[in-house]
Amino acid sequence: MRRNDLGDLNVFLAIAEERSFTRAAARLGQSQSSLSQTVRRLEERLGMRLLTRTTRSVAPTQAGAQLIETLKPALADVEARLATLSELRDTPSGLVRVTAELHAAQTVLWPAVSRLMYAYPDVQVEISVDASFTDIVADQFDAGIRMGEQVAKDMIAVRIGPDLRMVVVGSPSYLAKHGTPHTPHDLIQHRCMNLRLPTAGGLYAWEFQKDGRELHVRVEGPLILNDERLAITAALAGHGLAMVTEDSTAQAVADGALIRVLDDWCRTFQGYHLYYPDRRHPSPAFAALLKELRHQLASGGRATAARRSRR
Numbered sequence: 289m290r291r292n293d294l295g296d297l298n299v300f301l302a303i304a305e306e307r308s309f310t311r312a313a314a315r316l317g318q319s320q321s322s323l324s325q326t327v328r329r330l331e332e333r334l335g336m337r338l339l340t341r342t343t344r345s346v347a348p349t350q351a352g353a354q355l356i357e358t359l360k361p362a363l364a365d366v367e368a369r370l371a372t373l374s375e376l377r378d379t380p381s382g383l384v385r386v387t388a389e390l391h392a393a394q395t396v397l398w399p400a401v402s403r404l405m406y407a408y409p410d411v412q413v414e415i416s417v418d419a420s421f422t423d424i425v426a427d428q429f430d431a432g433i434r435m436g437e438q439v440a441k442d443m444i445a446v447r448i449g450p451d452l453r454m455v456v457v458g459s460p461s462y463l464a465k466h467g468t469p470h471t472p473h474d475l476i477q478h479r480c481m482n483l484r485l486p487t488a489g490g491l492y493a494w495e496f497q498k499d500g501r502e503l504h505v506r507v508e509g510p511l512i513l514n515d516e517r518l519a520i521t522a523a524l525a526g527h528g529l530a531m532v533t534e535d536s537t538a539q540a541v542a543d544g545a546l547i548r549v550l551d552d553w554c555r556t557f558q559g560y561h562l563y564y565p566d567r568r569h570p571s572p573a574f575a576a577l578l579k580e581l582r583h584q585l586a587s588g589g590r591a592t593a594a595r596r597s598r599r
Contacts, residue, residue, distance in 0.1 A: 294366075296330045299323055300338060301359050304348045305426075380572035381410035388433035389419040389486075391516065391533060392560045396449045397433055400580040407580075411573045419486035419514070424564070430574050431564040435557055442565075448581040449560035450588065453534040454495065456554065457546040461526045468549055469529075472496045472505045479528030480507035481519040494531045497555035507531075520546075 303312040303323060313320045331338050338352035348356060388397050393415055401413050416422070416429070424432045435452065456469075462479075469475055472494070483492040491512065493504040509528045513519050516532050523530040524545055534554075540546040548554075562581055564570075570578070 296326050297355075297359055298363065299326045300330055300352075301356065301363065303327065303339065303346060304352060304356055307346050309346060379410060380408050380576040382571055382573045383412045383414060384431075384571070384573045384577050385414045385416070385429045386431050386433065386562075386577075387416040387418050387422045387424060387427070387429050388560075390417050391536065392433045392449070393417050395535065396560050396581070396584075400448075400577065400584050403584075404577055404580050408573070408576055411576060413577065430571075431562050431578075433560050433562055435560060443563040444566055445561040445563045446578065446582065447559060448562050448585050450585070451556045451559045453556045454531055454554055455534045455537065455548050456494070456529055456531050456550045457520075457523055457537050457541065457548055458529045459524055459526045459545065460547060462523075462528060463547060463549070465526075470550075472503050472550060472553055475505050475507050475529070478507075478509075480509040481522050481528055481530040482507060482509055482512045483516070483519060483531075484512055484514045486514060492531075495555060496550070496553040498553050502555075503553075 299312070299316065299318075302316055303309055306312040306315060309320045309323050313323055316323070327339060334351075336351045337349050338355060340347050340349055386397060397415060401415065404411060404413065421434075422429065422432060424430075433448070466478060469478055475494070480494075484490070485492055491506070493506050496503045496505065507529075511519075511522055511527060513522070516536060519530040520532055520537060520540070522528065523532075524540065529549070537546050537548075541548055562578060564574075
């Protein structure tokens with residue numbers, strides 16, 4: 289292998305993944321003309337066309353697709369082994385990228401990151417708050433945080449938070465005017481805050497469980513929201529009932545600003561898990577964050593870790 293071959297192959301892979309010279313140039317911090325010259329040099333050296341270029345898109349040829357299949361695992365292993373060299377440093381350093389929805393970022397991720405910053409000043413953490421199911425491999429995140437039931441089966445999942453419970457709340461003024469529901473079926477007579485799911489775009493069906501019986505209820509109401517905080521604000525203002533995480537309304541309930549209803553029907557869900565691809569050599573910075581998250585759970589309850597079985 290020539291001295292520049294590895295760099296040229298990495299450029300080709302970036303262009304193929306981005307399907308664009310412009311986006312690949314931004315990702316690699318190089319000019320488009322430099323990338324074009326690199327690909328042309330690589331194609332001349334191999335004696336075959338690797339990319340098909342049009343005015344609108346870039347796509348790998350059959351030969352290019354075969355090269356990609358070979359390169360991805362090989363370069364990933366090289367990157368992982370290079371990352372282990374940083375273990376020779378006295379303290380972890382480098383960037384860790386994590387995606388999480390807002391509630392997880394605020395209640396679980398941020399407390400651990402804050403402590404990590406004090407312990408390891410050379411570690412940099414990027415937190416991307418996103419309620420959708422981000423492809424952490426394609427978007428080059430080190431890990432994501434979701435409830436255990438939502439983690440893909442081919443990921444390693446580590447429990448980092450306690451079970452969560454959803455509750456139905458309403459303001460005293462609303463309940464005084466419209467009455468209190470006693471079963472989920474009574475919700476059809478009530479004004480409820482609908483939450484639009486960030487993934488499929490549909491509306492969340494409120495989930496209940498009692499005596500082993502599960503019940504999903506499609507509610508109706510004056511508002512359709514995509515943020516739990518707005519649903520709580522609307523409930524506080526007396527516009528209807530909201531189904532939200534229990535901890536997010538604990539203070540309002542304690543203060544009497546909100547009242548929980550249908551408590552015996554409200555179920556718990558698996559707590560938050562940190563999930564990431566199978567990496568044999570995680571970076572020291574990522575390992576330090578994972579250790580902090582697990583210690584955080586252990587300090588408030590028993591930590592558990594599980595490897596999701598592949599199907």
